Amino acid sequence: MTEAIRGIDLHVRSGEIFGVIGHSGAGKSTLLRCVNLLERPTSGSVVVGGTELTRLSTRQLQQHRRRIGIIFQHFNLLSTATVHDNVAFPLRLARQPRSEIRARVDELLGLVGLEGYGDRYPSQLSGGQKQRVGIARALANKPDVLLCDEATSALDPQTTDSILSLLLDINEKLGLTIMLITHEMHVIRSICDRVAVIDQGEIVEMGDVIDVFLHPRAQVTQDFVEQSTHASSGFPSEEGIRRGRLLRVRFKGKQTYEPVLFEAVKETGAVFSILQGTVSRMKRIPYGQLLVDVRGSDGDVERIVARLHAEGIEAEVLA
Ligand SMILES: Nc1ncnc2c1ncn2[C@@H]1O[C@H](COP(=O)(O)OP(=O)(O)OP(=O)(O)O)[C@@H](O)[C@H]1O
Ligand SMILES: [Mg+2]
Structure with missing residues (x-):
């Protein structure tokens, strides 16, 4: 058995944007998937919004999962369904009345800046637009928490920034708690309030982004900070100066x-x-x-x- 993460003690505050950064294979996705129990930890508990998910029956867990939206690096849209139907999917699963679904989908498409795109298919969208559909779908059942697994890793820098500002916008507008994972310090710096650095399955550093960024303690953190500020710690090479x-x-x-x-x-x-x-x-x-x-x-x-x-x-x- 692989031990992907261990000894995780993490509390994400209501309404904040919490980032988890780590190298490939550090255990980020595993940690995120533990939050909605897509992955069940062998020991310990997961509490979301005061409810201990790890104690619920399968049926209760299904109900509670609706409080938690999730978006993915590769969007995971249904390619044979229109944008409208992709966003409507979780509403149908939750047995929302048909009459209300269309209005709700239109509202969601407006929120993510895709008014008028309902009849398109995913293949007719850019990466950034696909992620907007992913976000609309994740928000369909009005979750309290949004989990983002490398949501911008497949996007170019400019599109990344537009998706990050959309996330910040929904966080503020809807009071949505966001937990995101990334391997880019830029993502953390742009929108996160707090950050945890994960290395080989363990949290090695955690705190307000500004403090961690200005005073990185762990070596991995220092590497991430350096990578994002480019040679900011490198002194000019000419000794003479x-x-x-x-x-x-x-x-x-x-x-x-x-x-x-x-x-x-x-x-x-x-x-x-x-x-x-x-x-x-x-x-x-x-x-x-x-x-x-x-x-x-x-x-x-x-x-x-x-x-x-x-x-x-x-x-x-x-x-
Ligand atoms: N289903 C699985 N079975 C066996 N090992 C797994 C499984 N899922 C993940 N692992 C292992 O657990 C560790 C953490 O994987 P995880 O996917 O959480 O990393 P990650 O930080 O998300 O990496 P990446 O940035 O590449 O997505 C890795 O060593 C991985 O090989
Ligand atoms: Mg991953």
């Missing part, structure tokens, strides 16, 4: 746009130049990281760091 002391400064939130560093240096006799800088956004929080070459006395550098700390900004002198 590093004449002064190397200072790393990290900003988040409003600080990112304030000239605090400039002010701090100005108070001393030092001069500085920025060797490298990134300003980006995590979900809606701006953050930035600067690598600064400071030329001045040791005392100057100490005072600059102290001033930045006093402003609540992280700054450290690198070796």
